[in-house]
Amino acid sequence: MDFADHVKEIERVGQGSNTGRDAIVVESWRRCLDTYQLDPAQAREAVIVSQTRLREHRQQAEDLVHIARSGLERLYRQVAEQNYVLLLSDRQGVTVEFLGDPSFNNNLRKAGLYLGSEWAEPRAGTCAVGACIATGEALTIHQTDHFDITHTPLSCTAAPIYDTQGTLAAVLDISLLSSPILKASQNMARHLVSSTVRRIELANLMASSRHDLVLRFAGAPEFLDVDPEAAISVDGAGRITGMTHGGARLLAASRGLDWRRPELLIAQPVTDFFEAGLDELASLTRASLPQNRRIAVRDGSTLYAHAIEPQQRTVSVPVARPSRQQPAMSSLGGNVPAVDELRRKVTKLASSRLPILIQGETGTGKEYLARIVHTVSGLSGRFVAVNCAAIPEQLIESELFGHAPGAFTGALAKGRKGLVEEAQGGTLFLDEIGDMPYAAQSRLLRVLAEGEVLPVGGSVPRRVDFRVLSASHRSLVDMVAGGAFREDLYYRLNAAVLTLPPLCEREDLPWLLEQLLEKHGTEGRPLRLSGAARLLLLHYAWPGNIRELDNAIAFAAALCDDGLVEVTDLPDQLSGMSAILGEDSHQADLRAVLLTCKGNVSEAARRLGIDRTTLHRRMRRLGIDRPH
Structure with missing residues (x-):
């Protein structure tokens, strides 16, 4: 489609004609014409905000970016070979995180697929990020779906990321500079982006709800403990304190409410939405099989639930004035x-x-x-x-x-x-x-x-x-x-x-690790590390320092089974080190204990429940020297 035909089609849509475009595209075009007064005949070059503005936007999105980083990197590795680039935009449409092939930097920057690019509809016209912000829905804006002719070579797929209070926080987008003609070719891209967003929201909810009961839901028991579709958090009074976007949709559907009005969901009694009391919901832990953890929803449907007990707050009542x-x-x-x-x-x-x-x-x-x-x-x-x-x-x-x-x-x-x-x-x-x-x-x-x-x-x-x-x-x-x-x-x-x-130079890293395990665990589900996982955490360089370590433990807490963190539960940049270390699990376990004990063989033997002679023999057999 050439420039003139594209402009004519947009004008026909503005006059009420049906040209066969998806409804979400038609609605966006009309917003661009009627609300933003954009001219389809006037090309708009990509806008990259100043370094000062970019720094402000990145600072405001810093916590979310840290929690999301592992999921973003995993998604990028899945799609990079197909020449996708990945953008994370804040709720204003400014790209605060970008992953792409640096050899295409000039072309990507010119197209606006770059750090600091601004993709809100009033600025860029119809585009995936802008339409996602406007509708709150996962979507694809493919080639000539774009309002601006300068963007029509692109194919962009985006999904919204909501915070725990039901407010749009960011948009995750993967885009191609050029792509196959058929829009349906991007269906898998939309699935991958939506799955990544679901995991990011879950990790965010887990990190912010350590003192609340967390309920994770799935439609089938087989996926309940490995890939839940929705989650909510509930306080001790039985009121909802947080939710993923899937959780918001679930709660809203149970009573015929609008998920776009989170104030109707947050702080409401959980019993308003489920045919179960708080005690019954709290009992749906891994102590019972997934297929036995069924609950009835108020709309008559049935779901499977997994309850993660809250970390108990420590409350002390001193008899004398405490020393701060x-x-x-x-x-x-x-x-x-x-x-x-x-x-x-x-x-x-x-x-x-x-x-x-x-x-x-x-x-x-x-x-x-x-x-x-x-x-x-x-x-x-x-x-x-x-x-x-x-x-x-x-x-x-x-x-x-x-x-x-x-x-x-x-x-x-x-x-x-x-x-x-x-x-x-x-x-x-x-x-x-x-x-x-x-x-x-x-x-x-x-x-x-x-x-x-x-x-x-x-x-x-x-x-x-x-x-x-x-x-x-x-x-x-x-x-x-x-x-x-x-x-x-x-x-x-x-x-x-x-x-x-920096964290990598701190001698008390094992101590810090234990504090964070306690922070992200719960009384009923304390976090523990496998020997191999501990070894990876102790050997990683930690460019993000304590904040990165904290996010890694929060991420692992959301994924691990029964509180035991394995290597596969850690963020990708950590789990990828296991091949570099090249040790079997016996070596990893033993080396981790020795590191934790700072090379004290007697203390390590005591923790392992063996005598020092046996431990020395195992160390020689596995080729392990006492760490200094």
């Missing part, structure tokens, strides 16, 4: 020299009012450490965290310092107190301080030097008293040398420096 310092200090890490030295520094510095700069790679726990410093300090005010990289440059001053009534277009009529004032009497934590704009750096310096804050558009300064902590994964010394960071502000912030090492 000891629990906080113990949570810093295991008993190794580097962590002991960090505890010593925090103990000495926390009670002072010295500004502290925390340095470390992304994901090493800089905010977690800042919160511990605040807790130990004994300050009565709030801990106020500000991510300087996530606030748009034009808003950061009003966010930090507040604004006077009517100070600028869109300002609140009554004015607004800034985050600096919110930290009065407490701690202001400036995360990623290296990304603060230069102008805002100047104003922050004045606040720290004078103890006063002047709201944007205001004329009367206000006294403030707070402790400032800051953090950055960048070298502020280098930024000062390059003129990107104020030298005088740098010396105001780094009266003391605490440095967090």
